Amino acid sequence: MKFGVITFPGSNCDQDLLYCIRENLGMEAVSLWHKDTDLQGCDFIFLPGGFSYGDYLRSGAIARFSPIMNEVVRHAERGGYVMGICNGFQILTEAGLLPGALIRNVSTRFMCTNVHIIPQTQSTRLTANLESRAYKVPIAHAEGNFYCAQDDLKALNDNEQIIFRYCDENGNITPESNPNGSLENIAGVTNKNKNVFGMMPHPERAADNLLGNLDGKFILENLLA
Amino acid sequence: MITVTAETAKQLGLSESEFSKICEILGRVPNFTELSIYSVMWSEHCSYKNSILQLKTLPKTGSRVLKGAGEENAGLMDIGDGLAVAFKIESHNHPSAIEPYQGAATGVGGIHRDIFSMGARPVAALNSLRFGNPDLPKTRHLLKGIVKGIGDYGNAFGVPTVGGEVYFDDCYNTNPLVNAMSVGIVPVGKTVSAIAAGVGNPVFIMGSATGTDGIHGATFASEDISEASEDKLPSVQVGDPFTEKILLEATLEAIETGVVVGLQDMGAAGITCSTSETAAKAELGMDVWLDKVPVRQKNMEDWQILLSESQERMLFILEKGKEEAVTKIWDKWEIPYAEIGVVTDSQMLRYYMDDKLVAEVPAESLVLGGGAPVYVREQKEPAYFEKIRKFQSKSISVPAKQQPVIEFLLQVPAIASKKWIYQQYDSMVGTDNNTTNAQSDAGVVRIKGTKKGLVVTTDCNSRYVYSNPETGCALAVAEAARNIVCAGGVPIGVTNCLNFGNPHNPEVYYQFAGAIRGMKLACEMFDTPVTGGNVSLYNQSEDGPVFPTPTIGMVGLIEDITTDRFTMALQQAGDFIYLIGKNVEDFGSSEYLYSYCKVKHSPAPYLNLTEEKALQECILGMRGTKLVKSVHDVSDGGLIISLLESAFAGNVGFDLHTSPDMRVDMALYGEGGGRAIVSVDASLNSEFQLYMQTCKMPFTPIGRVNGENVIVNGELIGTVGYLKSLYDNALANIMS
Numbered sequence: 001m002k003f004g005v006i007t008f009p010g011s012n013c014d015q016d017l018l019y020c021i022r023e024n025l026g027m028e029a030v031s032l033w034h035k036d037t038d039l040q041g042c043d044f045i046f047l048p049g050g051f052s053y054g055d056y057l058r059s060g061a062i063a064r065f066s067p068i069m070n071e072v073v074r075h076a077e078r079g080g081y082v083m084g085i086c087n088g089f090q091i092l093t094e095a096g097l098l099p100g101a102l103i104r105n106v107s108t109r110f111m112c113t114n115v116h117i118i119p120q121t122q123s124t125r126l127t128a129n130l131e132s133r134a135y136k137v138p139i140a141h142a143e144g145n146f147y148c149a150q151d152d153l154k155a156l157n158d159n160e161q162i163i164f165r166y167c168d169e170n171g172n173i174t175p176e177s178n179p180n181g182s183l184e185n186i187a188g189v190t191n192k193n194k195n196v197f198g199m200m201p202h203p204e205r206a207a208d209n210l211l212g213n214l215d216g217k218f219i220l221e222n223l224l225a
Numbered sequence: 226m227i228t229v230t231a232e233t234a235k236q237l238g239l240s241e242s243e244f245s246k247i248c249e250i251l252g253r254v255p256n257f258t259e260l261s262i263y264s265v266m267w268s269e270h271c272s273y274k275n276s277i278l279q280l281k282t283l284p285k286t287g288s289r290v291l292k293g294a295g296e297e298n299a300g301l302m303d304i305g306d307g308l309a310v311a312f313k314i315e316s317h318n319h320p321s322a323i324e325p326y327q328g329a330a331t332g333v334g335g336i337h338r339d340i341f342s343m344g345a346r347p348v349a350a351l352n353s354l355r356f357g358n359p360d361l362p363k364t365r366h367l368l369k370g371i372v373k374g375i376g377d378y379g380n381a382f383g384v385p386t387v388g389g390e391v392y393f394d395d396c397y398n399t400n401p402l403v404n405a406m407s408v409g410i411v412p413v414g415k416t417v418s419a420i421a422a423g424v425g426n427p428v429f430i431m432g433s434a435t436g437t438d439g440i441h442g443a444t445f446a447s448e449d450i451s452e453a454s455e456d457k458l459p460s461v462q463v464g465d466p467f468t469e470k471i472l473l474e475a476t477l478e479a480i481e482t483g484v485v486v487g488l489q490d491m492g493a494a495g496i497t498c499s500t501s502e503t504a505a506k507a508e509l510g511m512d513v514w515l516d517k518v519p520v521r522q523k524n525m526e527d528w529q530i531l532l533s534e535s536q537e538r539m540l541f542i543l544e545k546g547k548e549e550a551v552t553k554i555w556d557k558w559e560i561p562y563a564e565i566g567v568v569t570d571s572q573m574l575r576y577y578m579d580d581k582l583v584a585e586v587p588a589e590s591l592v593l594g595g596g597a598p599v600y601v602r603e604q605k606e607p608a609y610f611e612k613i614r615k616f617q618s619k620s621i622s623v624p625a626k627q628q629p630v631i632e633f634l635l636q637v638p639a640i641a642s643k644k645w646i647y648q649q650y651d652s653m654v655g656t657d658n659n660t661t662n663a664q665s666d667a668g669v670v671r672i673k674g675t676k677k678g679l680v681v682t683t684d685c686n687s688r689y690v691y692s693n694p695e696t697g698c699a700l701a702v703a704e705a706a707r708n709i710v711c712a713g714g715v716p717i718g719v720t721n722c723l724n725f726g727n728p729h730n731p732e733v734y735y736q737f738a739g740a741i742r743g744m745k746l747a748c749e750m751f752d753t754p755v756t757g758g759n760v761s762l763y764n765q766s767e768d769g770p771v772f773p774t775p776t777i778g779m780v781g782l783i784e785d786i787t788t789d790r791f792t793m794a795l796q797q798a799g800d801f802i803y804l805i806g807k808n809v810e811d812f813g814s815s816e817y818l819y820s821y822c823k824v825k826h827s828p829a830p831y832l833n834l835t836e837e838k839a840l841q842e843c844i845l846g847m848r849g850t851k852l853v854k855s856v857h858d859v860s861d862g863g864l865i866i867s868l869l870e871s872a873f874a875g876n877v878g879f880d881l882h883t884s885p886d887m888r889v890d891m892a893l894y895g896e897g898g899g900r901a902i903v904s905v906d907a908s909l910n911s912e913f914q915l916y917m918q919t920c921k922m923p924f925t926p927i928g929r930v931n932g933e934n935v936i937v938n939g940e941l942i943g944t945v946g947y948l949k950s951l952y953d954n955a956l957a958n959i960m961s
Binding site: 009010012013015016019020049050051053054055056109110111112113114138140142202204205207208210211212213 | 373376377380381382383465466467468470471558559648649650651652653654655656658659661662663671673786787
């Protein structure tokens with residue numbers, strides 16, 4: 001499996017992801033520039049966190065028009081794997097590769113803290129081998145409040161497209177454990193074909209033994225299986 | 226054309242004697258543009274004219290120092306493995322007082338530019354904030370805006386905030402303090418200098434276009450805050466973190482080419498400051514065509530272009546004939562740039578507008594160490610010292626029950642958890658923050674590719690400095706060093722941010738001189754040279770000056786973070802708890818006296834620098850052993866608050882006993898220096914005691930880690946969960 005990480009102007013988790021894939025997961029990863037029109041033969045494309053184009057208009061709204069996004073869409077349509085984390089998730093919803101939208105946190109404030117999430121399905125590559133328990137993974141966003149229309153929500157539930165929900169440390173999905181007001185505590189979703197993933201929490205920030213938390217690594221390791 | 230007189234000079238903040246000196250240097254009366262140049266370059270902010278003689282007494286050399294104070298945009302120290310750390314702290318007090326969001330945001334932007342303009346990549350940010358009484362709506366307005374400004378800028382820029390401090394006091398009601406620190410890493414020998422070397426080399430401006438924002442900002446920062454300050458809104462700059470992120474990447478990539486001869490960011494006094502300082506440093510001159518500078522609006526005057534403090538701009542001096550290697554990179558990043566000048570051998574700065582010479586001044590005459598004026602100000606012991614001398618501890622009756630005092634202190638905004646604030650900052654981007662899942666007294670940032678970690682902190686309890694400038698400032702340095710040691714690091718260097726009132730007030734200047742003496746003594750004791758920083762005077766309003774606040778930013782080093790780190794959380798029921806260091810009967814200037822007993826004047830807390838140093842050596846000697854399971858220093862709020870913080874981190878209670886020979890309020894709430902709390906596994910108890918005896922370090926058993934209750938001298942104070950909720954929610958309750 002060869003990974004590619006796209007750098008948009010304003011991405012700031014691109015180097016973290018490259019480090020994580022290479023050093024923590026021991027896999028090959030290349031850096032892709034937003035103006036590239038070639039995915040360099042990558043099997044799995046990551047859209048990293050950050051503030052693409054400053055997010056001055058609406059998170060991810062401009063980055064979706066970057067030249068490389070045409071290739072990302074084609075890759076996804078061919079069944080190739082794509083995953084967006086945080087700002088990457090926002091870009092994928094703007095690009096229409098994932099349903100829903102990420103709106104402003106209910107608190108209206110940026111929030112950076114460890115939260116817990118619990119896998120909701122084993123029907124996707126990302127979650128296939130995860131235990132049904134709370135995973136501790138950090139969030140860092142001001143616009144991570146997942147929202148979608150009722151029909152879409154029903155479809156997401158019916159097709160097992162919800163991959164993670166926010167929960168407490170014991171795995172209970174409660175209003176108190178929802179850090180941003182997301183519908184039904186949704187922290188991450190996949191598309192119908194289950195080859196495109198998006199999540200607000202940052203697994204790459206919890207993948208290094210030296211930082212005292214490996215729950216993010218346990219999630220990402222599924223991609224290597 | 227404005228006719229320049231001494232009156233014009235006064236309006237720009239220059240004294241009559243300064244105006245005469247300018248006329249003397251030029252051999253004629255300056256035109257308005259030239260006068261504007263001198264007014265910003267000779268402001269306190271740029272010239273340090275009222276402070277430099279004091280600053281020169283501070284220790285600035287050491288084996289690790291690669292670039293010392295005043296040499297470059299930031300201090301630079303060797304940390305081994307071929308790497309160096311660049312670090313600096315700077316204030317943005319006056320802009321934040323007027324426009325909190327942009328004022329604080331651009332403060333963060335400015336300090337990061339100081340670091341990456343040296344070629345270092347910023348890896349950590351800290352901030353030290355002072356606000357007024359949180360019960361005032363204005364304070365909450367300032368707090369919300371400043372915190373959001375710091376967060377929005379730093380979060381988008383992508384550097385984690387790993388530490389800092391927040392205090393509240395009425396003295397900051399009108400004049401909050403915003404001190405931002407940046408820490409970066411660069412391979413030794415890969416740094417760039419802020420120098421305009423090489424006659425004939427082209428000079429480029431790169432980054433945002435120049436607008437009319439922030440004109441005379443440096444002058445604005447060098448006067449008292451008043452109602453009229455609100456009219457100075459255009460003196461406040463507007464920040465754009467997205468451009469700053471592009472600026473960072475495009476700058477570091479440009480440096481890789483080897484074609485960059487010199488580089489300086491544009492902060493205070495914009496093009497004026499960057500061109501004059503780089504030229505003066507090279508003992509050369511520069512011709513600059515202001516009409517070539519990309520501008521945001523039409524019809525900008527020459528002096529506006531010169532003085533604009535528009536953010537996210539850099540001045541590059543490139544090697545003639547090889548410019549394309551760099552401009553190619555800037556094109557890739559789509560960042561605007563323009564060639565605006567050339568290095569000359571004239572030692573003069575000549576600024577042209579549409580081929581017309583609009584200003585001509587000797588570069589050297591503008592800068593610190595050159596022609597800028599230097600003053601010694603009058604000192605007088607502050608009148609309030611008399612009140613401090615009159616304080617008698619026996620006038621304070623010992624509280625019968627401790628529970629109400631402890632609950633009160635846990636919710637004092639200065640002590641309560643700052644979670645409401647720091648959760649608005651991205652503390653984890655970069656995946657190097659070692660404290661996210663293992664709290665310690667200072668921030669620990671691992672350095673990828675090595676076993677090392679940087680340990681960083683900012684400290685200053687200004688109440689102590691108010692009570693005794695010399696002892697108080699030494700305590701600030703001592704606490705910073707202690708925090709680094711209690712995280713397992715060896716302190717290596719200091720950057721300071723000196724926030725004081727108006728230097729023309731002899732009492733303020735007395736505080737300033739005293740604080741510098743204390744800093745000197747303490748920095749010598751801990752072998753932490755001062756590598757730079759920033760002076761912010763005129764922090765005063767109609768209410769009077771703020772407490773003297775010499776914020777200490779300190780950097781330390783852990784050689785091996787896999788073995789040498791200490792953390793602060795209590796671990797396991799049954800562990801023994803010890804207070805180590807000399808325990809003196811004292812509660813001077815404690816939060817208890819100040820806030821609970823409402824005693825506004827009392828002596829500074831106890832400090833003995835030799836004892837403090839011995840304590841720190843003793844703690845460092847336990848690195849790599851299992852002798853202690855937690856380490857946490859005693860500071861704000863005293864022994865009980867420190868122990869509670871460790872209990873909250875470990876989610877476990879304790880049973881505490883204080884000595885019957887000591888007043889219980891002094892034992893629990895005294896804030897004297899040179900002490901720390903450690904917890905020890907029962908199986909290693911005798912080995913620990915033996916080590917303490919070997920170190921000749923005083924140690925007092927004060928209790929055991931135990932269950933979910935907090936018990937003090939047999940009195941049940943509450944459960945850990947309950948007390949933690951008070952501590953965690955106090956600030957959020959105030960802010961909502």
